[in-house]
Amino acid sequence: MISPGSTGSERADAVVVGAGHNGLVAANLLADAGWDVLVLEATQVPGGAVRSAEVTAPGYLSDLYSSFYPLGYVSPVLRALDLSRYGLTWRQAPDVLAHLFPDGRAAVLNRDPAVTAASLEEFASGDGQRWLTAYDQWRQVADPMIGVVTTPFPPVRGGLDLLRRLRVGGTLRLARRMVLPVRRLGEELFAGAGGTALLAGCALHTDLSPEEAGSGVYGWLLAMLGQQVGWPVPVGGAQKITDALVARLTERGGRIHYGARVDRVLIARGRAVGVRTAGGRLWRARRAVLADVPAxxxxxxxxxxxxxPPRLVADLEHFRWDGSTLKVDWALSGPLPWRNPRLSTAGTVHLGADLGGLTRYAGALAHGELPRDPFLLLGQMSVADPSHSPPGTESLWSYTHLPFRRSWRAEEVMGHVERMEAVLEDAAPGFRELVVGRHVAGPAELEQANPSLVGGALGGGTAAPYQQLFLRPIPGLGRADTPVDRLFLAGSSAHPGGGVHGAPGANAARAALARDGVLRGDVYRYAVRAAHRAIYR
Structure with missing residues (x-):
């Protein structure tokens, strides 16, 4: 291992900035193509927001950022890497998801469609069949939809597949569904509150409100994936995804340098030729620089x-982050004592609000206020994977969104932790008595541990439609290419955005390989340059 502060320079075909999962995916794909790949990571550990550690109490494993990975499980990008050869295995909780209402009722999503349907039937007669109909509609489009999500823009192959399956009329109706607010989508699909709550709670994994255009597609996607494949977790924690990516890369000769914070991309004649790290060390790139950092x-x-281009710089002034995040992990001496025991077998629980409460919660965030009644996304990790804690105990986490800010007072954060715990105590009386350890990660702590989580924003930028597809991260091509030749954006600020599926990293690697082609590379370069000139002149 070479100290990043030493003098001189080191060369590689590709320099990848950042060892988050997208950076590691990109590095693996380039190594598969025979490139010599060097990854520079600012912190002392790989993984970005895909990491695990014991932070609450000895013997209790916590996933520090993300835990459940339906998109990662079905992602053709991660599947093609065959990470099972490097130790990655999956587990499922008995129930995928439960949404707890303030009146104590719960809508439950189970991998058996009949079980989900029976739960929703309790909220309105006929809603069970309506769920099964919606799931049948999803299965018609599931494969091309996943392709659309995980391939570069424009998604030609997935789009043509959808058109072939649905024909023109069906494709137009799907397009309408993709821009609906989740409240409206739920009203169109269900008569009762249960089905809509499942969709809306899933939509609020993003920074969108139930009334915001585009929130429906996120709720629909996550809920239907839950029905189709569940929300699986890696056995032994999220860290196992990172460990597998690192092992695969090093087996192919890839190198990772830790504590190497890049502070400048080196450019010569309009082309990226390497990077400089803090302390002045130079790292030369013969073919490409890929950056798994925010735009x-x-x-x-x-x-x-x-x-x-000045126009690009001006457009960046309108770049919008997703909301800040507050995450709390607890070590519990026993399972949560839920008032409604139906929640005890759910890996993920949404609680603290019905649909009206979700709207009020999102409205407070939009006004820059801390919600008095926070909506919680909660993970019962020992239910999903018992290896997270000693037998008979629970490794629990919950996170909630905050208004986006770069600075938070400690008393504000801890005051909101108290509100979160009050919601939990109300739903599970005796919760506080079971706590044997707690770890609080507010926006500042999240960013300190992972500099890409600016202000505690987890998604690399808002999920709103005005910052998606060819508008992500700013109006442009919707691709990994940048106006600097041989420099590619490989992080979640690029299309298709946040989530542990590896698509931004894979898209950047594919773009770098296309640019490097002997004949096709020049055609590619001229086409991209012409497009950028038209957009940013």
Whole structure:
């Protein structure tokens, strides 16, 4: 291992900035193509927001950021890497998801469609069959939809497949569904509150409100994936995904340098030729530089406004982050004592609000206020994977969204932790008596541990439609290419955005390989340059 502060320079075909899962995916794909790959990671550990550690009490494993991975499980990107050869295995909780209403009722999503349907039938006669009908509609489009989500823009193959399956009329109706607010989608699909709550709670994994355009597609996607494949977890924690990616890369000769914070992309004649790390060390890239960092960090900090088209720099002023996040992990001496025992077998629980409460919660965030009644996304990790804690105990986490800010007072954060615990105590009396350890990660702590989580924002930018597809991260091509030749954006600020599916990293690697082609590479370069000139002149 070479100290990042030493003098001189080191060369590789590709330099990847950041060892988050997208950076590691990109590095693996380039190594598969025979490239010599060097990954530079600012922190002392790989994985970005896909990591695990014992932070609450000895013997209790916590996933520090994300835990449940339906998109990762079905992602053709991760499946093609065959990470099972490197120790990655999956487990499922008995129930995928439960949404607890303030009146104590719960809508439950189980991998058996009949069980889900029976739960929703309790909220309105006929809603069980309506769920089964919605699931049949999903199964018609599931494969091409996943392809659309995980391939570069425009998604030609997936789009043509959808058109073939649905024909023109069906495709137009699907397009309408994809821009509906989740409240409206739920009203169209269900008569009762249960089905809509399942969709709306899933939609609020993003920063969108139930009334915001585009929230419906996120709720529909996550809920239907839950019905189709569940929300699986890696056995032994999220860290196992990272460990597998690292093992695969090093087996192929890839190198990772830790504590190597990149502070500048080196550019010569309009082309990225390497990077500089803090302390002045130079790292030369013969073929490409790929950056698994947020778009503002790449363009404004690592490249610099002077090397970019003024229109691009102006567009970045309108880049919107997703909301800040507050995450709490608890070590419990026993299972949660739920008032409604139906929640005891759910890996994920949504609680603290019905649909009206979700709207009020999102409205407070939109006004920059801390919600008095926070909506909680909660993970019972020992229910999903018993290896997370000693037998008979529970490794529990919950997170809630906050208004986006870069600075929070400690008393604000801890005051909101108290509100979160009050919601839990009300739903599970005796919860506080079971706590044997607690770890609080507010926005500042999340960003300190992973600099890409700016202000505790987990998604690399808002999920709103005005910052998706060819508008992500700013109006452009919707691709990994940047106006700097051989420099590619490989993080979640790029299309298709946040989530542990590896698509931004894979898209960047594919773009780098296309640009490097002997003949096709020049055609690719001229086409991208012409498109950027038309957009940013």
């Amino acid at each position: 503002p960090a790449l363009y404004l900090d690592l490249v610099g406004a002077a090397a970019l």
